[in-house]
Amino acid sequence: MRVARSLAGTVAVAQHTDKVKQAIWLAAGLVMVALGVIGAFLPLMPTTIFLIMAGWCFARSSPRLEAWLLNHPRFGGLLRDWRDYRAIPRRAKIAACAGMVLGFCLFWLGVHPAPLLAVAVAAGLAACGAYVVTRPGRP
Known part of the structure; x- marks a missing residue:
């Protein structure tokens, strides 16, 4: 019980x-x-x-x-x-990379970051862009 x-x-x-x-x-x-x-x-x-x-x-x-x-x-x-x-269509890759470039430009113009910060942000965005670009396209 x-x-x-x-x-x-x-x-x-x-x-x-x-x-x-x-x-x-x-x-x-x-x-x-x-x-x-x-x-x-x-x-x-x-x-x-x-x-x-x-x-x-x-x-x-x-x-x-x-x-x-x-x-x-x-x-x-x-x-x-x-x-x-785990695929990203070509149009989405282009949009994502263009958005990252636009985001960095707005960051650069709006914040006027110190060189080290600008390089760190650029490196992070480049790593994200590389990941997106290396994913396969739509099957």
Whole structure:
């Protein structure tokens, strides 16, 4: 009898823990969607990476929201390409690299950074650009 109570208590704790994790993943996914929407309107903030992270969070919390993202008319194709093939279409690569160049130019003109900071930011953006460019294209 004691063993049955102990197992029941363990199952209840595990179910509660799973629900808490699911709620955390859901909240994180919603925050990522919000950041992605903001990024769609602000030229210096990325969109797709936040939506990729939202899809990852929704895969762990809400199949309905994951399906909504993957079937979205604007971003669904990009997200499915990334999920299935780790691929970035050529137009998206060009847009991403152009956005990084524009962002660096605005940073340079607006902040007037010290040379070391400018080099560090340029190196970080160059590394991100290299990563984007070396991903395969749409199959």
